[in-house]
C-alpha cells in the first residue's frame with residue numbers, strides 16, 4: 118500500500134496513521150520536511166488526491182501564520198472543465214504574443230493546467246487598508262503554498278509550486294476572478310510522481326546560517 122492509498126480498515130485500525138479513511142505517511146513529520154522534493158508538473162500523474170485527501174491538504178494549507186488574522190489568501194481548486202477553460206485562455210494569450218507558434222507549443226499551452234490531476238490556484242487577498250504591512254500578507258500567501266506542498270508530501274503525493282507566465286498575465290487573472298491589484302502567488306500541481314525525483318543541491322547550513330555572539334554592525338559609511 119502506498120502512503121496515499123485509502124485504508125480498507127476502519128479508522129485507526131490500519132497499519133500506520135489514519136485519519137478517517139486516509140492513510141497518512143508513516144514518516145515522522147521532520148523527515149517529510151527534510152526530504153520533500155518538488156516533482157516537475159509534467160511528471161505528476163494519476164492518482165490525484167480524492168475529495169477527503171484534498172480537504173486535508175487544504176485545511177493544512179491554510180493553517181499558516183497570518184498576522185492580524187486577515188486571511189489574505191484565496192484558494193481555487195480547478196475542476197477538469199475549469200482546467201480545460203484555462204487551457205484555452207492560455208492558448209489564445211500565447212498566440213496573441215507568438216502568432217507563429219507551432220502545433221506542439223500550442224498543444225503544450227492547452228494542456229498546461231492539466232499536467233497533473235489537481236491544480237490549486239493560490240492568489241492574494243491583500244488588505245491594503247490594514248496596518249499589517251503588505252509584505253507580511255504576501256508572505257502568509259507563500260506560507261499557504263509551502264504548506265500545501267508539505268501536506269501533499271505527508272499524504273504521499275507529489276506536488277510542484279509554479280507561477281510561470283500565466284501567473285503574471287492580466288487576462289488569466291481576470292478569468293480566474295483575481296483582481297488586477299492582487300497576485301496569483303502559486304499554481305500548485307498535485308498528483309502521483311511518475312518516478313521519484315533525484316536530489317537537488319541544497320546550500321550548506323554554514324552558507325546561510327550565522328551564530329553571531331555580537332551584532333555584526335556595519336558602519337553606515339562602509340555600505
Ligand SMILES: Cc1cc2nc3c(=O)[nH]c(=O)nc-3n(C[C@H](O)[C@H](O)[C@H](O)COP(=O)(O)O)c2cc1C
Nearest residue numbers: 153154155156157277278279280281282302303317
Ligand atoms: C513563488 C515560486 C514560484 C515558482 N515558479 C516556478 C516556475 O514558474 N517554474 C519552475 O520551474 N519552478 C518554479 N518554482 C520552483 C519550484 O517550485 C521548486 O522549488 C523547484 O522545482 C525546486 O524543487 P524543490 O522544491 O524540490 O526544491 C517556483 C518557486 C516559487 C517559490
